[in-house]
Amino acid sequence: PSMEATAPSVGAGANGSLAAAARAQVGPPTNPMATALLTDQYQFSMAYAYWKAGKHADHAVFDLYFRKNPFGGEFTVFAGLEECIKFIANFKFTEDEISFLQSVMPMCEDAFFDYLRGIDCSDVEVYSIPEGSVVFPKVPLMRVEGPVAVVQLLETPFVNLINYASLVTTNAARHRHVAGKSKVLMEFGLRRAQGPDGAISASKYCFMGGFDATSNVLAGHLFGIPLRGTHSHAYVSSYMSLDEIPDRTLRNKDGSKICKDFVSLVKEWLCKIQAADSLRNVFGDTNQSELAAFASYALAFPSSFLALVDTYDVMRSGIPNFCAVALALHDLGYKASGIRLDSGDLAYLSIETRKVFHAIEKEFNIPGFGKMVITASNDLNEETIDALNKQGHEVDAFGIGTYLVTCYSQAALGCVFKLVEINSRPRIKLSEDVAKVCLLFTR
Amino acid sequence: PSMEATAPSVGAGANGSLAAAARAQVGPPTNPMATALLTDQYQFSMAYAYWKAGKHADHAVFDLYFRKNPFGGEFTVFAGLEECIKFIANFKFTEDEISFLQSVMPMCEDAFFDYLRGIDCSDVEVYSIPEGSVVFPKVPLMRVEGPVAVVQLLETPFVNLINYASLVTTNAARHRHVAGKSKVLMEFGLRRAQGPDGAISASKYCFMGGFDATSNVLAGHLFGIPLRGTHSHAYVSSYMSLDEIPDRTLRNKDGSKICKDFVSLVKEWLCKIQAADSLRNVFGDTNQSELAAFASYALAFPSSFLALVDTYDVMRSGIPNFCAVALALHDLGYKASGIRLDSGDLAYLSIETRKVFHAIEKEFNIPGFGKMVITASNDLNEETIDALNKQGHEVDAFGIGTYLVTCYSQAALGCVFKLVEINSRPRIKLSEDVAKVCLLFTR
Structure with a gap:
C-alpha cells in the first residue's frame, strides 16, 4: 500500500x-x-x-x-x-x-x-x-x-x-493462520506479559491481529475487546465438599419454577452417568470437592457454565463431574458452555472428551451436547497448535498467553x-x- | 532469606x-x-x-x-x-x-x-x-x-x-556478571522494549540488577537513575560541511579567554595528527561532514565530548576526527570523554582505537589521552560480551538494549x-x- x-x-x-x-x-x-x-x-x-x-x-x-x-x-x-x-x-x-x-x-x-x-x-x-x-x-x-x-x-x-x-x-496473525478461521482465539497473557503496558498492548494488538477475546479486563474496558474467563484451579481447590454450598436453589431458565436442591439433581445425574451402559467402565468415583466447585459455579453462572476439568483427573473426575452439572442445568432449561483443559495431552484428552460428550448426547437424548465447546490453554504457541492439528484434536477454542504476548520466539x-x-x-x-x-x- | x-x-x-x-x-x-x-x-x-x-x-x-x-x-x-x-x-x-x-x-x-x-x-x-x-x-x-x-x-x-x-x-545481573565489576553498563533499550512500560520497568530493574545508567529520560525522572546519551548517526549525517557552524567561538574551561575559531583549531590538530611520525600511514583524508558534526557537538558540550565514530569509517575517519576535536578541546583546558562504536568488529576496533589513543598521548604528550573511554553498543548480550572477553578488547562501557530489556533469550x-x-x-x-x-x- x-x-x-x-x-x-x-x-x-x-x-x-x-x-x-x-x-x-x-x-x-x-x-x-x-x-x-x-x-x-x-x-x-x-x-x-x-x-x-x-x-x-x-x-x-x-x-x-x-x-x-x-x-x-x-x-x-x-x-x-x-x-x-x-x-x-x-x-x-x-x-x-x-x-x-x-x-x-x-x-x-x-x-x-x-x-x-x-x-x-x-x-x-x-x-x-x-x-x-x-x-x-x-x-x-x-x-x-x-x-x-x-x-x-x-x-x-x-x-x-x-x-x-x-x-x-x-504474532497474533500467525497464530490465527495456524489455528484456522473456525477456531476461537483468546489472549490470556496478562500475567506473563512484560509489565502492565506489555499486557494491555498485547490485548489491543492481538485483537487487531485476529484474536476474538482477551482475559484482560482493563483492555476490555479501554478498547471494547470481548472478555473471557471463568475460573482457575484455585477455585476448584478451594472447595472441600458439597456441604459448602449453602443456597442450592436455582430458578429454571424461563423463570417458571425453582429447583430447590440443585446439588441433589447434580448427584442424581452423576449416578445416571455412572450407571449408563454406553458410559460404563469409563467412570468410577469422582472428586467431590471438584463436584462442589462445579455445582457452586453453575449456581452463579447457570447460563454460561464452563468448567476447568483438569484439577484432579480429566477423564475420571473432571469430565463426569462437568457432565453431571451440565445435565442438571439442562433439566432446568440451561445450556452449558463447555470445558477447559489446561494440562496433559491436549489432543488425546480433547478427543476422549468429545467421545464422552457424543455418548452423553446419545444416551440421554440431549441434542447438541456433543458440540460442547472444548477450550485448551496450556503454554500454547504456533508450534504446539500446528502439532495438535497434525495429531488431530477436538479443541474449539485456544487460550494463548506467554508465547503470544512476549513474542517468545523473537522478542523484538x-x-x-x-x-x-x-x-x-x-x-x-x-x-x-x-x-x-x-x-x-x-x- | x-x-x-x-x-x-x-x-x-x-x-x-x-x-x-x-x-x-x-x-x-x-x-x-x-x-x-x-x-x-x-x-x-x-x-x-x-x-x-x-x-x-x-x-x-x-x-x-x-x-x-x-x-x-x-x-x-x-x-x-x-x-x-x-x-x-x-x-x-x-x-x-x-x-x-x-x-x-x-x-x-x-x-x-x-x-x-x-x-x-x-x-x-x-x-x-x-x-x-x-x-x-x-x-x-x-x-x-x-x-x-x-x-x-x-x-x-x-x-x-x-x-x-x-x-x-x-538478566541485568547476568550481564553485570559477564561484563565484570569494572565496566560501565548502560541500558539503552527504550526503543526496542515491549511498550512504554516495558521500557520504563526495564530501566528501573536493570539499575536494580547492577547497571549504572539508562538512556531513558523518563526513567531518570521517575527513579533518579543516571542518564547517558550523546548523539546518533543521524546527527553526524545531518551535517554537510564545516561551513554549517556559524558560531565557532569557545571560551576555555577556566573562563580566562575565548578561542575565536575553534573549527580552525580542530583543523590544525587534524593536520598535526596526519603529519605525525608515529601516526603516519594510519590516517588519510577524513570525512568533513563528520568532522563538522563532531566540532559542532564539542562546541555544545565541551566538558563531556563523546563522539559516535562509525558513521563513515571508524579508523580512517571517525577516530582521527575525534582525536582532532579532543586535542583542540585539550588546548582550551577541556578533557574529552571518549568514543562510541556501534558497528563492526568491536574487539578489533576497540583495540586499534586504544593504540591510536596511546600513540596520541605519547606523540603530543597529553597525559591520560590513552585512557579515553571506549563505549560499545551494537546488539550486545551476554554471549557477545563473553565472546569479546575471550577475544580481548579495550571496551570500557557497554550500552545494551534489545537483548537485555526484552529478555530475548527467555522472554518470560x-x-x-x-x-x-x-x-x-x-x-x-x-x-x-x-x-x-x-x-x-x-x-
Whole structure:
C-alpha cells in the first residue's frame, strides 16, 4: 500500500490553538507514561547541539522501517500508528519536565529550555501506511518530516510504539493462520506479559491481529475487546465438599419454577452417568470437592457454565463431574458452555472428551451436547497448535498467553528511524556492517 | 532469606482511614494503568461465584513462586515487590470501573457490585522475601493472605508485576556478571522494549540488577537513575560541511579567554595528527561532514565530548576526527570523554582505537589521552560480551538494549500464584503434567 498523510490537523503549521484542537480530537496516549520525556537522553543532547548551531529548525525527513520479518516469516503487520498520532498530538513539555531536564543538563543555556517550552508537533508531518497493513522489510512504514530537533525527539517513542505493536500483531496473525478461521482465539497473557503496558498492548494488538477475546479486563474496558474467563484451579481447590454450598436453589431458565436442591439433581445425574451402559467402565468415583466447585459455579453462572476439568483427573473426575452439572442445568432449561483443559495431552484428552460428550448426547437424548465447546490453554504457541492439528484434536477454542504476548520466539522487531533528507539534500549512513548499508532517499 | 511481613499498615484490619493512610504513605503504582481492573476476567467470575456461595471472605493463603531459573541459569533476582505494595495500597474500584464490570457481567446480582465497591486490601497481608534477593525455584517469594475473593483479584497483577521485574533484573545481573565489576553498563533499550512500560520497568530493574545508567529520560525522572546519551548517526549525517557552524567561538574551561575559531583549531590538530611520525600511514583524508558534526557537538558540550565514530569509517575517519576535536578541546583546558562504536568488529576496533589513543598521548604528550573511554553498543548480550572477553578488547562501557530489556533469550518467567490453604486447611492441585505437581503447604 502507498503512504498517505495521517492526522493532517497536526501537521498544519505552528499554531497553538490548532495543536490544542488536535489533542482534543485525537485523545491522549493509552499509556499515560507516553509523555515527551519518554525518549533517549541523546535526543536532548542532539537537540541542544542543533540549537547551539542554529540547525534545530532544519527540515529533516526520517523513514521508519525494519530490516527483516519476524519469526522467520514472510510478512509483518504494521501497528502502533494510532498511539504515535496520539503521542504527537499531545507532545508538550510541562514545567516539571523542563525543570528535570535542566537538572540533568546543567551545562545547557537557559534559552534552550525556553525553546523546549515552546515546541510541539504542529510543524511535524507524518505520512504512513495504514495501521493493520501487511508490510515488508526495508519499505518505509512511516515518514516523519519537520524541524530536525523535534523529529529526533520523536524517534525513540515512535520506534518504541511501533516495534512491539507490529511484532505482537504479527504474532497474533500467525497464530490465527495456524489455528484456522473456525477456531476461537483468546489472549490470556496478562500475567506473563512484560509489565502492565506489555499486557494491555498485547490485548489491543492481538485483537487487531485476529484474536476474538482477551482475559484482560482493563483492555476490555479501554478498547471494547470481548472478555473471557471463568475460573482457575484455585477455585476448584478451594472447595472441600458439597456441604459448602449453602443456597442450592436455582430458578429454571424461563423463570417458571425453582429447583430447590440443585446439588441433589447434580448427584442424581452423576449416578445416571455412572450407571449408563454406553458410559460404563469409563467412570468410577469422582472428586467431590471438584463436584462442589462445579455445582457452586453453575449456581452463579447457570447460563454460561464452563468448567476447568483438569484439577484432579480429566477423564475420571473432571469430565463426569462437568457432565453431571451440565445435565442438571439442562433439566432446568440451561445450556452449558463447555470445558477447559489446561494440562496433559491436549489432543488425546480433547478427543476422549468429545467421545464422552457424543455418548452423553446419545444416551440421554440431549441434542447438541456433543458440540460442547472444548477450550485448551496450556503454554500454547504456533508450534504446539500446528502439532495438535497434525495429531488431530477436538479443541474449539485456544487460550494463548506467554508465547503470544512476549513474542517468545523473537522478542523484538528491529524497527529503525533513519534520516533520509535534510534541507532537501539526501543523506546516507555507511556502516561497518555491510548488511546495514542501504541507499536511502525519499521514495 | 526468610520472609518478612511487608507494609504492615496495609494488613492491619478493615479500616478505611488506615487504607487511605497506606495510600498516602506508599504512593501510587509507577504505571497509572496498574488499577484494580488490571486482572483476568476469571478473577471476577470467581469472585461472584465465591460471593454467591458465601465463601468470599474465607481466609485463603496463596504462595507466589516460579518453577525454573531463567536463561538456563542457577539463580533469579526477586523484584517487583514495591509495585505490588503500591498496587494493594491503592486497590479500590471507581464508579466507572464498577459500571464497566456491570456491563460485562449483566447476569450478576446488583449486591455483588456493592460488595466490590466496598473492598480494598486492608484485610490482605503480604509476607515477602526482600526485593533484590537472590532466590531459587519452588521457594515461595511472597505469601498473600486474606479474603479469598480479594486475594484472587490480586493474583494476575501480582504475577504480572513480579514476572517481568524479576526476569529483567536477573538478566541485568547476568550481564553485570559477564561484563565484570569494572565496566560501565548502560541500558539503552527504550526503543526496542515491549511498550512504554516495558521500557520504563526495564530501566528501573536493570539499575536494580547492577547497571549504572539508562538512556531513558523518563526513567531518570521517575527513579533518579543516571542518564547517558550523546548523539546518533543521524546527527553526524545531518551535517554537510564545516561551513554549517556559524558560531565557532569557545571560551576555555577556566573562563580566562575565548578561542575565536575553534573549527580552525580542530583543523590544525587534524593536520598535526596526519603529519605525525608515529601516526603516519594510519590516517588519510577524513570525512568533513563528520568532522563538522563532531566540532559542532564539542562546541555544545565541551566538558563531556563523546563522539559516535562509525558513521563513515571508524579508523580512517571517525577516530582521527575525534582525536582532532579532543586535542583542540585539550588546548582550551577541556578533557574529552571518549568514543562510541556501534558497528563492526568491536574487539578489533576497540583495540586499534586504544593504540591510536596511546600513540596520541605519547606523540603530543597529553597525559591520560590513552585512557579515553571506549563505549560499545551494537546488539550486545551476554554471549557477545563473553565472546569479546575471550577475544580481548579495550571496551570500557557497554550500552545494551534489545537483548537485555526484552529478555530475548527467555522472554518470560513462569511465576505462579497457588492456593496453599483455605480456612486453615492445606490444599493441593494435582496436575496431568507430573512436573507441575508439588506438595504445597504453609512453610
